[in-house]
Amino acid sequence: MTAHPHLSELADQYGTPLYVYDLDRLDAARHDLFGALPEEFDVFYALKANPHVDLVQALREGDGRACRAEISSTGELAAALQAGHDPGTVLYAGPGKTPGELREAVEQGVRLFSAESLTDLEHIGEAALAHDTVADCLLRINDVTARAATGVRMTGRPTQFGIDSETIAGLAPRLCSVPGISVAGLHLFSQSNAADEQALIAEFEHTIDTAARIERELGVPLRLLDIGGGFAVPYGQRGERTAYPALRAALGAALDARFPGWRQGTPRLAVESGRYLAGDCGTLLATVSNVKVSRGRTFVIPDTGINTFGGLSGLGRILPVSVRVESESTETERVTLAGPLCTPGDTLGRDVEVPAGLRPGDLVAMPNTGAYGPTASLLMFLGRPAPAEAVVRSGDVVSVSRIEHVRTYRKVKRAHD
Structure with missing residues (x-):
């Protein structure tokens, strides 16, 4: 992958969940498809x-x-x-x-x-x-x-x-x-x-x-x-x-x-x-919020779920998600990767192999997430903020943006007022 600002630095600067889109990867996909x-x-x-x-x-x-x-x-x-x-x-x-x-x-x-x-x-x-x-x-x-x-x-x-x-x-x-x-x-x-x-x-x-x-x-x-x-x-x-x-x-x-x-x-x-052109330009960064064990199964809960990476939410198209973690450990374990939403449907992957011993605060990266991300997700569910989206090219940040949820009110005059 073309060099770009270190993912952890981007996460520190812009917070998580954070999508990082690499325009050099986008160019490569377009070149390959036309070729x-x-x-x-x-x-x-x-x-x-x-x-x-x-x-x-x-x-x-x-x-x-x-x-x-x-x-x-x-x-x-x-x-x-x-x-x-x-x-x-x-x-x-x-x-x-x-x-x-x-x-x-x-x-x-x-x-x-x-x-x-x-x-x-x-x-x-x-x-x-x-x-x-x-x-x-x-x-x-x-x-x-x-x-x-x-x-x-x-x-x-x-x-x-x-x-x-x-x-x-x-x-x-x-x-x-x-x-x-x-x-x-x-x-x-x-x-x-x-x-x-x-x-x-x-x-x-x-x-x-x-x-x-x-x-x-x-x-x-x-x-x-x-x-x-x-x-x-x-x-x-x-x-x-x-x-x-x-x-x-x-x-x-x-x-x-x-x-x-x-x-x-x-x-x-x-x-x-759509998918072929945009898919591998994106990486979704998330921070582990909680880790718990329930009846022998480990649940890793990052700050992202189907409200951020919904895969056309509810259609079952995202299982299983894989993650990358910056870790020197060679030991791994299999966990359920569950989102932060108050619904059992917010599950990003079961039996996901991750480095052993993930803790709250650890940064995880989900690859190949350039397609069907925020706009294919349950963005409004629970009122959580939309993820930030950073665009990079050749090591430089091109833009950072976020979709905003805005409700527009219109007062209705009642007949007896």
């Missing part, structure tokens, strides 16, 4: 992984090829715009876009949307017409079949995401005639966090086959094809980002067979990634 893809591909950064403006800006500005922004809310749109993104290059996705959000996005200049259903498409069209413009739409497809069995499955079952692939042929005339929209292409996202390269390749090959078939059924040439993502990185655990050395050639061969004009830009190609 694994044919040069004709665009990469959308999914802000849901981490909308911190410094990270979004670094992915847009960094040396080499820049990431575009993929958003799912007007809050993420605000972050993308603050980071310098041209709204005309932003992709707005998500199954529950409200009319108000769509109007705001179009007013801000967003012109590319992923439509999850016919009604979603109609709502996008209404917002575009209200601003006397036309919105380009990718039809998100929920494919009925899939090849790969690794990672988190995103298609092939009833879901709020995407238009069922088996219905496209019958819906094609209605999909292509919605006022205010132009069908620009397709958006397929079938799996997440696929560490097996051959499984990822098989899924992408299947996605490309599906896209070619749907293009024929729609009778509309594709201008943009987003084949999704699935690139893997450990989450809160020790380990390295997955490498994909065979992916570039495999994608090229699959696209040559189904879309002969793709190298000339027909269609343009894109993938999207």
Whole structure:
């Protein structure tokens, strides 16, 4: 890892819980992902992984090829715009876009949307017409079949995401005639966090086959094809980002067979990634608050829990978390790593191997925590302060920030007052 201020010094200066984001690691992830893809591909950064403006800006500005922004809310749109993104290059996705959000996005200049259903498409069209413009739409497809069995499955079952692939042929005339929209292409996202390269390749090959078939059924040439993502990185655990050395050639061969004009830009190609780009740039620092033994089991309780590192809190995606501890001891023990919240659900890991004899005041570090951190957590639960977030590059602290909880009051005048 690139040298940066000693983690314990940062913890002393800014307190804990503290996220430390290393922009050099972020640059390396972007470089590796673009390197694994044919040069004709665009990469959308999914802000849901981490909308911190410094990270979004670094992915847009960094040396080499820049990431575009993929958003799912007007809050993420605000972050993308603050980071310098041209709204005309932003992709707005998500199954529950409200009319108000769509109007705001179009007013801000967003012109590319992923439509999850016919009604979603109609709502996008209404917002575009209200601003006397036309919105380009990718039809998100929920494919009925899939090849790969690794990672988190995103298609092939009833879901709020995407238009069922088996219905496209019958819906094609209605999909292509919605006022205010132009069908620009397709958006397929079938799996997440696929560490097996051959499984990822098989899924992408299947996605490309599906896209070619749907293009024929729609009778509309594709201008943009987003084949999704699935690139893997450990989450809160020790380990390295997955490498994909065979992916570039495999994608090229699959696209040559189904879309002969793709190298000339027909269609343009894109993938999207959040976790892979941001995941290993982050380290979460926490201070041990308490250590207790209950009926033979040791509980180590740091000052961080699912309110800080929630992993989309309640979905069980964070177990087990691993920790690093600065210690000369070679002896270890297995403990339950429990957060400080008043709920038994606040458990970060069971049977976590740590140096023996942890005590209150000791500093622990949780690696690979750059994605799905504060904004995917129960930040407001129990009213605890949000963690501080420090951004570093090449040994220097770039910024330190904290999300603030603010309640806005409005007095309501009663009729008899």
